[in-house]
Structures are given as C-alpha cells and as structure tokens.
Amino acid sequence: EIVLTQSPGTLSLSPGERATLSCRASQSVSSSYLAWYQQKPGQAPRLLIYGASSRATGIPDRFSGSGSGTDFTLTISRLEPEDFAVYYCQQYGSSPPRFTFGPGTKVDIK
Amino acid sequence: QLQLQESGPGLVKPSETLSLTCTVSGGSISSSSYYWGWIRQPPGKGLEWIGSIYYSGSTYYNPSLKSRVTISVDTSKNQFSLKLSSVTAADTAVYYCATRAGTAPYYYYYMDVWGKGTTVTVSS
Numbered sequence: 001e002i003v004l005t006q007s008p009g010t011l012s013l014s015p016g017e018r019a020t021l022s023c024r025a026s027q028s029v030s031s032s033y034l035a036w037y038q039q040k041p042g043q044a045p046r047l048l049i050y051g052a053s054s055r056a057t058g059i060p061d062r063f064s065g066s067g068s069g070t071d072f073t074l075t076i077s078r079l080e081p082e083d084f085a086v087y088y089c090q091q092y093g094s095s096p097p098r099f100t101f102g103p104g105t106k107v108d109i110k
Numbered sequence: 111q112l113q114l115q116e117s118g119p120g121l122v123k124p125s126e127t128l129s130l131t132c133t134v135s136g137g138s139i140s141s142s143s144y145y146w147g148w149i150r151q152p153p154g155k156g157l158e159w160i161g162s163i164y165y166s167g168s169t170y171y172n173p174s175l176k177s178r179v180t181i182s183v184d185t186s187k188n189q190f191s192l193k194l195s196s197v198t199a200a201d202t203a204v205y206y207c208a209t210r211a212g213t214a215p216y217y218y219y220y221m222d223v224w225g226k227g228t229t230v231t232v233s234s
Contacts, residue, residue, distance in 0.1 A: 001173075035220035037157075044206055044224035045157065051218045088157055092219035097170045099147065099159040099219070 002027050004089055004102035012110040019076040021105045023089035028069045033092035036065055036074045039104075040085045048087075049074060076107075084109050112136045112143075112211040114225035122201075122232050128194040132207030132225060139188045140165075143209040144216060148181060148192045150203040151227075158203075163190060197232045204229050 003026040031052035037045035047056040049065035062077040089102040118130035147162035161171035180193040208221035
C-alpha cells in the first residue's frame with residue numbers, strides 16, 4: 001500500500017507570494033496516477049492537476065505541478081485571495097485498483 | 111456537462127446500513143466514464159476513498175472498509191449507489207460521489223466531476 005505524505009501541514013503566506021506544496025509517496029508512483037485537488041470550506045474538492053503536471057480545464061496558469069517517482073510538488077506562483085484553501089494530492093494504485101489521498105496542506109493567510 | 115447529485119438519509123442509527131445514491135445527469139452512466147466512485151470526509155479531517163465501480167462492472171474497495179461496502183450501478187435510473195453496513199459513529203462524514211469525465215487519455219486516473227456531498231450522521 002502506497003502512503004502519501006504532504007508537507008507542510010499548514011502554510012501561512014500573504015497574497016502575491018509563491019506557495020510550494022510537497023507530496024511524497026512511500027513508493028514510486030507513475031506520474032499518470034498523481035493528481036492535486038483544492039478544497040474550500042463547505043465545498044467539494046476541485047481537480048487542479050492530473051498526470052502530475054497537466055492543468056485541469058479552467059485552472060489558472062498560476063497553478064503548476066511537477067515531480068516524478070516519489071516526490072511531487074504543487075506550486076502556486078502568486079497567491080490570489082481565492083487560493084487560500086486545503087490542497088490534497090491523490091495517487092492511483094493499479095494492483096489492485098484504488099485511490100489514495102494525502103492528508104492535505106492548508107494554505108492560510110498570514 | 112456531466113453532473114452528480116448525492117441523496118439519502120442524513121441520519122443513520124448505529125449498526126444499521128447506510129445507503130446513498132448518486133444520480134448522474136448530463137450523460138449516460140453507461141458511457142460517460144470509465145469509473146464512478148465514492149469518497150468520504152469525516153468532520154475536520156481529510157478525504158478517504160471508499161470504493162469505485164468500473165464500466166466493466168468490476169468493483170474495488172478500500173481494504174479498511176471492504177467487508178462492509180457494496181457499490182452498484184442502476185443503468186435504468188442513471189444512478190450508482192453505496193451501501194455501508196454495520197455503521198458506527200466513525201462513519202459520520204460528508205459523502206461524495208465522483209467520476210472522471212475529462213478527455214485525457216485513459217491512463218490518467220483522477221476525479222474531475224464531484225457531487226456537492228451529503229452529510230451522514232450516525233447516531234441513535
């Protein structure tokens with residue numbers, strides 16, 4: 001079973017700053033199977049990035065994903081007020097098929 | 111545009127079975143996605159995948175819940191459902207249904223369409 005670890009647990013930043021969120025897997029993960037989601041209070045998660053680096057439809061280009069193997073990163077180049085939220089990474093395991101989410105990183109206003 | 115809507119009782123008694131339905135609109139459940147799934151989120155906590163059903167009819171469940179979970183599809187109603195038996199207070203959560211509707215190649219696995227979620231409380 002692959003376990004995902006996200007760091008930091010909380011990131012306190014100001015609007016306009018750059019946010020760098022980490023997702024580390026306990027075993028190598030195919031990049032095709034790595035996704036990132038944003039969740040705001042009272043809302044369902046929203047897909048931001050799939051395939052480790054492909055932006056989902058309608059996602060602003062200030063969001064970018066990178067990484068491979070066991071280390072993946074979500075970067076928000078310049079934080080907008082609406083970006084303060086919790087971010088989850090997700091991986092897919094194929095044998096047997098299953099989805100796993102990381103514990104999340106909360107980005108809050110400094 | 112594919113949309114999902116969860117429905118079901120908001121309150122379930124301990125030891126009983128939680129039953130939820132996800133209604134699919136904007137497309138056919140038979141052809142709009144490769145897989146359909148359920149995810150839950152206990153109050154103040156993170157996301158937990160419960161299980162998924164694939165277009166082939168195959169189902170896969172979170173090992174921690176496998177003995178209590180059943181996911182099925184009703185193509186005549188364009189719905190899929192979740193049953194979780196022998197519930198306890200630990201099953202109190204917001205339950206989401208979700209699917210992959212995007213046009214990315216089949217080898218990408220993610221969920222880009224989510225229902226709004228339904229809160230289920232387990233209490234006597």
